[in-house]
Amino acid sequence: MSRLVARKATRKVSSVRFYSIVHDVPRVAGSLSQSPPPPAPESQSVFEQAVYATGARNSWTKEEISQIHQKPLMELAYAASTVHRRFHKPSAVQLCTLMNIKTGGCTEDCSYCAQSSRYKTNLQTTKLSTVDSVIEAAKIAKANGSNRFCMGAAWRDMRGRTRGLKNIVEMVKGVRGLGMEACVTLGMLDKQQARELKEAGLTAYNHNIDTSREHYPNVITTRSYDERLQTLENVREAGIHVCSGGILGLGETPATDHVGLIHTLATLPEHPESFPVNKLVPIKGTPMFGQDAVKLEDMVRCIATARLVMPKTIIRIAAGRVSMPESEQMLCFMAGANAIFTGEKMLTTDCNGWEQDKDMFERWGLTPMQTEASKLVEVQAEPKFGASSFAHLKEAEKAGEKAIEA
Numbered sequence: 001m002s003r004l005v006a007r008k009a010t011r012k013v014s015s016v017r018f019y020s021i022v023h024d025v026p027r028v029a030g031s032l033s034q035s036p037p038p039p040a041p042e043s044q045s046v047f048e049q050a051v052y053a054t055g056a057r058n059s060w061t062k063e064e065i066s067q068i069h070q071k072p073l074m075e076l077a078y079a080a081s082t083v084h085r086r087f088h089k090p091s092a093v094q095l096c097t098l099m100n101i102k103t104g105g106c107t108e109d110c111s112y113c114a115q116s117s118r119y120k121t122n123l124q125t126t127k128l129s130t131v132d133s134v135i136e137a138a139k140i141a142k143a144n145g146s147n148r149f150c151m152g153a154a155w156r157d158m159r160g161r162t163r164g165l166k167n168i169v170e171m172v173k174g175v176r177g178l179g180m181e182a183c184v185t186l187g188m189l190d191k192q193q194a195r196e197l198k199e200a201g202l203t204a205y206n207h208n209i210d211t212s213r214e215h216y217p218n219v220i221t222t223r224s225y226d227e228r229l230q231t232l233e234n235v236r237e238a239g240i241h242v243c244s245g246g247i248l249g250l251g252e253t254p255a256t257d258h259v260g261l262i263h264t265l266a267t268l269p270e271h272p273e274s275f276p277v278n279k280l281v282p283i284k285g286t287p288m289f290g291q292d293a294v295k296l297e298d299m300v301r302c303i304a305t306a307r308l309v310m311p312k313t314i315i316r317i318a319a320g321r322v323s324m325p326e327s328e329q330m331l332c333f334m335a336g337a338n339a340i341f342t343g344e345k346m347l348t349t350d351c352n353g354w355e356q357d358k359d360m361f362e363r364w365g366l367t368p369m370q371t372e373a374s375k376l377v378e379v380q381a382e383p384k385f386g387a388s389s390f391a392h393l394k395e396a397e398k399a400g401e402k403a404i405e406a
């Protein structure tokens, strides 16, 4: 073929565009005139319905979620990003700090967990922390920009733990008094216990369902999927926000089990306020040690699907973030994630430190999310984070040094 013919052929091919189109959607009134109108509702695919959604729906079928989950990843992530911008401030990422207030000795057999007494993991067990030590830790988290303080105790449930609950109620009140959101994860909870925590001012209760209903028996045998859902119902009925998500990398099949996980939560009477996506941290001594590492594409696909299916939910990159390079984390933010855990530890595993996250936020123009709950307390200054982040802390440090010198 002569060069001329070859060039013509190339031109002809390149003039044909085969892209499937994700229409941009106005994020706020005002940019509407520049955006193509959505297709008529009757001709919308499930994917388009999700992209153009203006509210949350909980009538999803597994097949519909699967159709979204199967989309080409670039298209899926772009659509999720578009929806994210409609429902959330794009640069705002919530900073949460998680403290283990009682470590190890748990009777459950969650096959990924270092805190189960069934596995030899060399973990030091501890009793319930004192209220004062928890409030001190929350103050440090607050000073470093965290807006939510989560407290985790390795228990199966709260039965017979009257004294423990009393102390936790005080911890919750103390954390709320600092102008932070308070979250606890204490295992299964009954309705009365949920009401007590609500009265103390608890913002959210974390209870992950971990994986799909089908895969769940391969992960845990000592409590059922329905028992977990019952706790979520008790929490919701008490008026506490539900925080519930999963762990990726438990030997599941992403195409079915990630879809199943999202489907369970997206069809609850209300979507969870927050959906933590954990990446398995393999712990020597637990049955899940040695599982294949979670692939980035599976993580991004899961986050993007959750964003499209539960548009109002805060999606939290939880355990395992420490193993993700910054570029991978950014892909997750672009696909709709908008919360992280930050601080010294994440229960028993390492966590990205505040300084590291502060630098990442500055590089990428992210800002710490402010929520209604944390605005309720007027005495607290808004955490400063971002371009001039932590200036207030540096000033406070200097002031402290001066006070010591004086």
Ligand code: SF4
Residues within 6 Å of the ligand: 106, 107, 108, 109, 110, 113, 114, 115, 116, 153, 154, 155, 156, 187
């Ligand atoms: S995940 Fe929670 S319930 Fe399961 S073993 Fe660990 S501490 Fe116990």
